[in-house]
Amino acid sequence: MKLTKEQVLHVARLASLSLTPEEEAHFAGELSGILDYVETLNRLELPPPGLHVSEDMSEPTPLAADMPRPSIPTEEALSNAPDHSGSFFRVPRILEEGR
Amino acid sequence: MSAEYEMVVGLEVHSQLLTRTKLFCRCENRFGAPPNALTCPVCLGHPGVLPLLNEEAVRLGIRLGLAMGCSIHQRSVFDRKHYFYPDLPKGYQISQFTYPLLTGGGLTVRSGEGTREIRIHRIHLEEDAGKNMHAGIRDASHVDLNRSGVPLLEIVSEPDIRTPEEAVDYLKKLRQILRATGVSDGNMEEGSFRCDANVSLRPGGSSVFGTKVEIKNMNSFRFVHKALLFECERQAQLLDRGERVVSETRLFDSSTGRTLPMRSKEEALDYRYFPEPDLPPVVLDPKWIEEERSRLPELPHERVARLSGEFGIREEDAEVLVLEEDLSRYLEEAREALHEYAGKGGWPVEQGTPRLVNFLLSEVLREWNRKGPAILTGSLAAREISYLVALVVEERLSLNQAKDVYAVCIESLRTPREVVAEKNLSQESGEDALGRWIDDVVRENPGEVQSYREGKERLFGFLVGQVMKKSGGKANPQKVNRLLKEALSR
Numbered sequence: 001m002k003l004t005k006e007q008v009l010h011v012a013r014l015a016s017l018s019l020t021p022e023e024e025a026h027f028a029g030e031l032s033g034i035l036d037y038v039e040t041l042n043r044l045e046l047p048p049p050g051l052h053v054s055e056d057m058s059e060p061t062p063l064a065a066d067m068p069r070p071s072i073p074t075e076e077a078l079s080n081a082p083d084h085s086g087s088f089f090r091v092p093r094i095l096e097e098g099r
Numbered sequence: 100m101s102a103e104y105e106m107v108v109g110l111e112v113h114s115q116l117l118t119r120t121k122l123f124c125r126c127e128n129r130f131g132a133p134p135n136a137l138t139c140p141v142c143l144g145h146p147g148v149l150p151l152l153n154e155e156a157v158r159l160g161i162r163l164g165l166a167m168g169c170s171i172h173q174r175s176v177f178d179r180k181h182y183f184y185p186d187l188p189k190g191y192q193i194s195q196f197t198y199p200l201l202t203g204g205g206l207t208v209r210s211g212e213g214t215r216e217i218r219i220h221r222i223h224l225e226e227d228a229g230k231n232m233h234a235g236i237r238d239a240s241h242v243d244l245n246r247s248g249v250p251l252l253e254i255v256s257e258p259d260i261r262t263p264e265e266a267v268d269y270l271k272k273l274r275q276i277l278r279a280t281g282v283s284d285g286n287m288e289e290g291s292f293r294c295d296a297n298v299s300l301r302p303g304g305s306s307v308f309g310t311k312v313e314i315k316n317m318n319s320f321r322f323v324h325k326a327l328l329f330e331c332e333r334q335a336q337l338l339d340r341g342e343r344v345v346s347e348t349r350l351f352d353s354s355t356g357r358t359l360p361m362r363s364k365e366e367a368l369d370y371r372y373f374p375e376p377d378l379p380p381v382v383l384d385p386k387w388i389e390e391e392r393s394r395l396p397e398l399p400h401e402r403v404a405r406l407s408g409e410f411g412i413r414e415e416d417a418e419v420l421v422l423e424e425d426l427s428r429y430l431e432e433a434r435e436a437l438h439e440y441a442g443k444g445g446w447p448v449e450q451g452t453p454r455l456v457n458f459l460l461s462e463v464l465r466e467w468n469r470k471g472p473a474i475l476t477g478s479l480a481a482r483e484i485s486y487l488v489a490l491v492v493e494e495r496l497s498l499n500q501a502k503d504v505y506a507v508c509i510e511s512l513r514t515p516r517e518v519v520a521e522k523n524l525s526q527e528s529g530e531d532a533l534g535r536w537i538d539d540v541v542r543e544n545p546g547e548v549q550s551y552r553e554g555k556e557r558l559f560g561f562l563v564g565q566v567m568k569k570s571g572g573k574a575n576p577q578k579v580n581r582l583l584k585e586a587l588s589r
Contacts, residue, residue: 014369016183060382061177066118066155069125077138077244080145087134088241091185094231 001039003032104300104338106331107308108266109220109258112273113251114283115227115291116159122226122250123150123193130289134243142248144188149377152177156250157381159282160200160224162391163252166280166398167219169204173383175223177375185242186229194253196372199223200381206276207400208268209415210261217269218257227251252282258297258308263327267320270294271422275399287318294323299344300334309334310344314358317351326351330358410456419464420456425472430459432481433488440489445581451485451492458488462505470509478514479505487515495575533578536569537586551587559583 008028012019019027071077074087083090118128124141141148164171178196201222207214229244254273260266274292277283285292294317299309314330317323329351334344349358397405399421406417420427434448437455441448463484466474475481487504490496496504496519507518540562541548551558566579 014181014371059379061152061379063154063157064120064125064151066120066153067125068120068127071126071137071139074133074135074138077135077143080143083239085236085239085241087136088232088243089135089185090239091242092240093236093238094185094233094240 001032001035003028003035103303104331104335105303105305106261106263106327107258107299107301107311108260108327109297109311110256110260110266110269111295111297112254112270113227113293114254114277114285116156116250116252117281117283118153118155118159118250120153120155121248122153122156122224123248125151126248128249129245130286130291132245134241135245137245138247142188143244144190144247150193150375152378152381153250156224157200157383158387158391159250159280160222160252161383161388162280162394163222163254163277163282164201164204165388165392165395166276166282167201167204167206167222169201169219169222171201171383171388172198173385174198175200175381177224177378177381178372179375180225181371184228184231185240186231186244186247188229188244188247192226192228193375193378194225195223197374198380205257206269206272208260208265208272209418210265215259215261215265217259217265220255220257222252222254225251225253258299258311263324263331266296266327267324268422270320270323272399275422279396279399279402281394281396287320290318293318296323296327296330298327298330298334300331300338309338310346312344312346312358313348315348315350315361318353322351322353325353325356326358329356333358410453412456412460416460419460423467425475426459426464426467429463429475429481429484430456433459433485436482436485437488440485441492444489444493444578446492451488454491454498455485455488458484458501458505462502466505466509474509478512478517479508483508483515490515490519493575493578530578530582533566533570533574533582534586536566536574537579537583539569540565540583541586548587559587562587 005024005028008019008024008031011031012024012027078084078087078089081089116128120126121128121142124139126137126139126142129137141150161171163169175195176198177193179191180194180196181191183190199221202220204219204222205216206219208217227246227249229242229247232241232243256269260269274285277292278285283291287293296314296317297311298314299311301307301309312330312334314326317326330349337344348361350361351358403414403417403421406412406420407414410417420430433455434452437451438448441451463474484505487496487501491498491501504515504518504522507513507522508515511518544562544565547558547561551562562583563576563579566583567574567576570579
């Protein structure tokens with residue numbers, strides 16, 4: 001299945017990526033290869049994705065007791081962010097929608 | 100709206116759960132902490148971390164499912180829902196898509212004179228996002244991630260709702276169930292109960308759906324009602340002009356009462372759902388379902404049936420008392436005060452409760468609808484109403500007099516006590532006045548009192564007569580009897 005350039009750009013926009021013309025061509029080919037492989041997998045008769053847990057396969061998801069543990073200090077939480085203001089993360093202004 | 104259209108509404112409610120910790124990490128789930136004080140690498144979306152599901156959140160989901168008659172699925176699956184927004188640090192929300200925890204169930208709403216069943220489509224677990232702040236900040240937005248990862252149940256109804264009134268009743272009842280079961284505090288101001296609506300119109304009698312519009316930002320029951328009315332009218336006008344309704348998301352603006360389109364997105368949103376690879380399916384232990392069943396309290400509809408039987412009132416009246424929390428609290432406080440009056444007056448409280456409830460449903464409810472919750476405080480606080488009802492039970496006021504007094508109180512912001520005293524309403528002669536007359540009679544008739552105390556009990560009748568005379572026949576004889584006996588035994 002050959003992807004068009006428009007489809008590649010659509011996926012790129014959804015992922016907030018900007019691509020150079022060379023990358024567009026490159027990913028059109030690479031993504032097509034991945035889709036072809038998924039096509040192959042789709043021909044297998046498999047249980048619905050995600051739902052299947054049987055005794056000989058994996059364990060169901062583990063659960064945690066609802067007991068609080070200390071959070072990390074605010075300074076540490078903010079330390080990896082590109083920008084902060086007081087105790088808040090600071091990001092480029094999000095336009096208020098609908099106004 | 101032209102009568103030929105039928106309104107079709109489905110509601111989506113996001114309700115925060117009353118767990119101590121978040122859904123996938125053990126940071127505290129708490130409102131009002133300083134910004135970014137309740138975070139960790141998991142809810143900050145740092146690379147390499149693994150989510151660990153909170154058992155209590157699953158149990159609360161089961162409990163809500165039991166309360167609403169849903170199918171509880173032994174297996175459910177978490178999926179990733181992708182979108183980019185600064186309040187979502189991972190770039191995806193962990194939600195449930197294909198295999199939710201709960202499906203089906205429903206609740207019964209008032210519809211005109213009757214009731215209608217609103218079916219539930221699905222209820223699933225998901226994590227909340229952080230909070231963005233824009234106001235008063237120039238050229239930037241601020242993000243607080245304390246809310247990131249807080250457990251939510253998203254409750255999606257079928258498009259079974261046909262009027263704004265049904266929508267509001269549905270929301271009130273759902274919130275009541277969430278609160279009664281301890282699943283959520285349902286606090287709309289703090290955002291723990293949030294609602295979106297899908298609204299479309301279709302020609303009356305049609306069974307196909309029209310194009311639907313999603314409405315967001317309705318953070319009170321009143322706003323839901325307003326937004327639905329406005330949207331319905333807007334769509335009807337479009338259709339009347341032969342135009343078509345555009346499928347879009349609109350925000351309700353409470354300052355104008357209108358809905359406005361959100362900036363149209365350049366592309367249709369594609370959430371790219373897929374099963375969360377870090378979380379194998381949730382498999383319920385069947386014994387949890389029985390445990391949660393045993394934790395179910397009296398549910399609101401059961402309480403309605405009980406109150407209706409207990410007080411001999413219509414179910415829809417009982418429902419008002421259960422649904423409107425300020426009225427419900429008022430009734431409870433008034434009942435307590437009525438116990439005191441019953442004790443003092445020497446009558447069984449059961450004699451007064453139905454009168455109290457009826458007074459509340461007629462007089463108080465009418466004024467509450469007209470003037471709002473302010474009439475439940477101050478000079479008309481709960482115990483004042485009990486006082487008024489006690490006067491009626493003790494036959495010192497007729498019911499009509501009590502209603503008149505209440506009306507005067509409402510207009511003049513005075514207490515029933517003041518109004519009754521001022522109007523010198525005949526049978527109202529409080530214990531103070533009675534006490535004075537009795538003291539006078541005792542003082543003025545020392546011989547008779549002496550003889551009575553020495554055993555001539557028939558003189559009691561004479562003394563009662565003297566008190567009644569002094570009151571000009573206004574005193575309540577039973578009360579005179581009791582107070583006089585007390586005075587004579589001193």
